[in-house]
Amino acid sequence: MDALRNTNRLLCSQVYVAALSWRFSATVSSAGGFVQTDCVAWNQLVMTRLRHEELESELVGYKLLYAEAVHQSRQDVVPRPTQYQPC
Numbered sequence: 001m002d003a004l005r006n007t008n009r010l011l012c013s014q015v016y017v018a019a020l021s022w023r024f025s026a027t028v029s030s031a032g033g034f035v036q037t038d039c040v041a042w043n044q045l046v047m048t049r050l051r052h053e054e055l056e057s058e059l060v061g062y063k064l065l066y067a068e069a070v071h072q073s074r075q076d077v078v079p080r081p082t083q084y085q086p087c
Contacts (some may be wrong), residue, residue, distance in 0.1 A: 001066075004059050011052040 004055070004062065007055055008052075008059075011048065011055060014048050
């Protein structure tokens, strides 16, 4: 779970860095190079966002597997009620 949280933080920081990089490149580049830089930056931003969404979907899958495992382990530990049979 911690690994997934760290990955999520990393992706968020990459999106932030990509946005800052785009702003810096747009400011420094010339008018002709601006369009190319703009396209590259947006492409990187979109690709990072798509990867982030893929990881979110994967995280949901792991959470469901974890919930199922916990549920199963609790069923194995908790004694199931049996029918009363008088002696």
